[in-house]
Amino acid sequence: MRADIAKDPFVPEIYRVGSVRRELADAVTLELEPVSGTRPDFRPGQFNMLYAFGVGEVAISMSVGASEGTGFVHTVRNAGAVSGALARLEPGATLGVRGPFGTGWPVAEAEGRDVLIVAGGLGLAPLRPAIQEVLARRERFGRVTILVGCRSPSDILYQHDLEQWKQRLDVNVEVTVDHAGTDWHGNVGFVTTLIPRSPFDPDNAIAMVCGPEVMMRFAASGLQKAGMPAGNIYLSMERNMKCAIGLCGHCQFGPAFICKDGPVLPLERIAGLLAVQEI
Numbered sequence: 001m002r003a004d005i006a007k008d009p010f011v012p013e014i015y016r017v018g019s020v021r022r023e024l025a026d027a028v029t030l031e032l033e034p035v036s037g038t039r040p041d042f043r044p045g046q047f048n049m050l051y052a053f054g055v056g057e058v059a060i061s062m063s064v065g066a067s068e069g070t071g072f073v074h075t076v077r078n079a080g081a082v083s084g085a086l087a088r089l090e091p092g093a094t095l096g097v098r099g100p101f102g103t104g105w106p107v108a109e110a111e112g113r114d115v116l117i118v119a120g121g122l123g124l125a126p127l128r129p130a131i132q133e134v135l136a137r138r139e140r141f142g143r144v145t146i147l148v149g150c151r152s153p154s155d156i157l158y159q160h161d162l163e164q165w166k167q168r169l170d171v172n173v174e175v176t177v178d179h180a181g182t183d184w185h186g187n188v189g190f191v192t193t194l195i196p197r198s199p200f201d202p203d204n205a206i207a208m209v210c211g212p213e214v215m216m217r218f219a220a221s222g223l224q225k226a227g228m229p230a231g232n233i234y235l236s237m238e239r240n241m242k243c244a245i246g247l248c249g250h251c252q253f254g255p256a257f258i259c260k261d262g263p264v265l266p267l268e269r270i271a272g273l274l275a276v277q278e279i
């Protein structure tokens with residue numbers, strides 16, 4: 001009987017917060033462990049519906065890959081009522097988890113090709129499991145470039161990981177900020193300005209892009225100008241979610257439901273819609 005209930009996609013499983021790590025002034029990373037049973041497998045780019053009891057449920061991507069640890073890791077920005085309640089959870093607290101849902105990044109398809117990761121702000125969170133998977137099997141890929149853009153130096157996520165990736169000789173990592181004080185000695189400008197000077201073969205590369213929609217629009221256009229076909233550019237889209245299984249229509253994006261056809265979609269499938277603001 002219990003097994004049948006667990007299979008119902010509307011019934012959350014109970015997880016306990018193992019640790020909370022402050023990442024930014026308004027964002028934390030939660031390590032979650034199942035209270036009973038085992039955590040299901042998932043792919044980089046997929047998301048869970050996290051339920052703050054008595055407040056509500058929101059979509060949050062996994063921010064660490066399935067091969068690391070026995071639970072889920074999520075980075076949550078306090079953007080409103082539900083995400084704020086999640087961001088205030090303390091170790092030992094419980095919450096509901098439904099998932100995993102949605103499509104993943106095309107990591108397997110990228111084998112044998114150059115890989116270009118383009119992240120804006122918190123968009124690095126859903127991309128980190130894909131980066132971890134590529135770096136764990138580094139020899140299977142061509143050149144690997146990670147481009148990260150943030151508003152200011154204090155908005156840079158996962159600084160420890162970025163430092164570790166930068167130390168590797170087989171990965172090109174560039175970080176840029178929109179605005180900086182005199183204590184910043186790195187790149188200044190939008191993340192899209194890094195694309196033309198990145199080492200990749202546009203005919204044999206896969207790009208994975210995640211960030212605010214306006215940033216993804218410019219990044220997609222920059223990648224296409226650099227010669228990449230729309231079919232090799234993948235974006236992770238965000239829409240308000242309710243059911244997360246393609247039933248309620250809350251996340252409709254033209255003919256696609258972001259919860260089940262996405263969130264990761266090739267640009268060639270959504271290019272026309274991406275140009276329409278507020279769709």
Ligand SMILES: Cc1cc2nc3c(=O)[nH]c(=O)nc-3n(C[C@H](O)[C@H](O)[C@H](O)COP(=O)(O)OP(=O)(O)OC[C@H]3O[C@@H](n4cnc5c(N)ncnc54)[C@H](O)[C@@H]3O)c2cc1C
Pocket residue numbers: 047056058059060061062075076077078079080081082083084122125126237238239240241263
């Ligand atoms: C597939 C997917 C993956 C996501 N991954 C993450 C993640 O890893 N970390 C994270 O912090 N957030 C993530 N989000 C965004 C997160 O779901 C929203 O921030 C959250 O739903 C806001 O709900 P709230 O009740 O806290 O705020 P609300 O009070 O509902 O909204 C706060 C503000 O955010 C806007 N908003 C609400 N929902 C969304 C949305 N889905 N997209 C864009 N704007 C929205 C509202 O219009 C409002 O301006 C993801 C969303 C999706 C769809």
Ligand code: FES
Pocket residue numbers: 240241242243244245246247248249250251252257258259260
């Ligand atoms: S959230 Fe219900 S259809 Fe996507």
